[in-house]
Amino acid sequence: MTTGRPIRVGLIGSGFMGRSHAIAIRTAAAVFGLERPLALELLADVDAASASRAGLALGITRTTGDWHALIADPAVDLVDITTPNTLHEPMASAAIRAGKPVYCEKPLAPDSATAFRLAEAAEAAAVPTFVGFNYLKNPLTRLAREIVESGEIGEVWGFRGIHAEDYMTDPAAPWTWRLDPAGGAGAVADLGSHIISLARFVVGDIEAISADLSTKIGERATADGTRRPVQVDDEARALVRFANGATGTLEACWVATGRKMYLAFELTGSKGSICLDMQRMNELKLFIRGGKAGREGYVEIPAGPAHPDYAPFCPAPGHQLGFNEIKAIEVKAIAEALDGGPVFAPDFREAAMVQATVDAILLSARERRWVEVGELVPQTG
Ligand SMILES: NC(=O)c1ccc[n+]([C@@H]2O[C@H](COP(=O)([O-])OP(=O)(O)OC[C@H]3O[C@@H](n4cnc5c(N)ncnc54)[C@H](O)[C@@H]3O)[C@@H](O)[C@H]2O)c1
Secondary structure, eight states: OOOSOOEEEEEEOOSHHHHHHHHHHHHHHHHHOOSSOEEEEEEEOSSHHHHHHHHHHHTOOOEESOHHHHHHOTTOOEEEEOSOGGGHHHHHHHHHHTTOOEEEOSSOSSSHHHHHHHHHHHHHTTOOEEEOOGGGGSHHHHHHHHHHHHTTTOSEEEEEEEEEOOTTOSTTSOOOGGGOGGGOOSHHHHTHHHHHHHHHHHTOOEEEEEEEEEOSOOEEEOTTSOEEEOOSOSEEEEEEEETTSOEEEEEEESOOTTOSSEEEEEEEESSEEEEEEGGGTTEEEEEESOOOTTTOOOEEEEOOTTSTTTTTTOSSTTSOOOHHHHHHHHHHHHHHHHTTSSOOSSOHHHHHHHHHHHHHHHHHHHHTSOEEGGGGSOOOO
């Protein structure tokens, strides 16, 4: 049973992520029995008519075409940003200035310098921040980390991580905000930020990188019929060294013909290994050395109520959580953090570290050398 006043959300944007956040906010309130759930209070979109249309579909009665008004609205407790990347910084900065907690989609900012400035501003104003790296909230991602921390797979030696999709493979796919260099890098920021956040979550800090980037389709058609050059990467590949000695590879690609949602990693340890693929996010494969000869192989573990945050959705294992449900787990963690519960991660500081890793990949590819991620992290104190 829910009690107390809800945390009133001002949602900015109603596209793919705006709808997902709206679903997740309702789901988290229905499923988790929170003391203070999040509740949809006000929606802003690019203009008043779009906002009102989307508000009708999403069941949000108060709408506005002006995001500044949303942030200033006294009935908004939490600012939720689901707009294209170039708008994250001005919106998050305004929310921090207004002293309001911010929930922002990834990537946090176009570059790491901006991301660290946002983290510092939020910390100076004591404003809690939350970033939408939702795959960290998959119960089986958390199981993978638990297995690593418990030592079950021994010393972690290798991490192979990839996020590959094919939504930009068609040369006729139009120029969109994802290709705007003002919003940051291409596939490496859009998709690569997810696999970097997962690598950091299950293995730890990435210390050094050697990377290569390429753009496969050099120009795209715009809505007005003209053509624009593509100035961001379509794919990125990197060799990485982790601070704990593990080594590995990271790949990001949005022209991976045939791949729809290949966000996956394979962790190799001295005693075992783990594979997790988010297109099959309810199945973790675990191998532990020492099986009988001729009987060794991966065990497939289905997500179930024994794993964190699964049981409130369903009492039975193997019944499958989906993308919007892991988003609801993210929302639940935000609600608890704002109500005095465990501190939420990833916050703006962690998102800035992810961004520093993206920038290290860009710098390494540009200068054709190994780059220490620390080169991109501002020194404090
Ligand atoms: N966490 C994830 O898994 C995930 C998945 C997809 C996208 N994203 C991120 O979410 C963000 C949005 O992506 P999307 O796919 O939802 O984009 P989208 O284009 O589908 O939606 C963007 C929304 O922002 C609105 N918008 C644009 N300018 C605005 C303005 N000035 N004021 C108010 N609203 C404005 C648009 O009208 C639209 O409703 C991006 O940062 C993207 O990287 C995250």
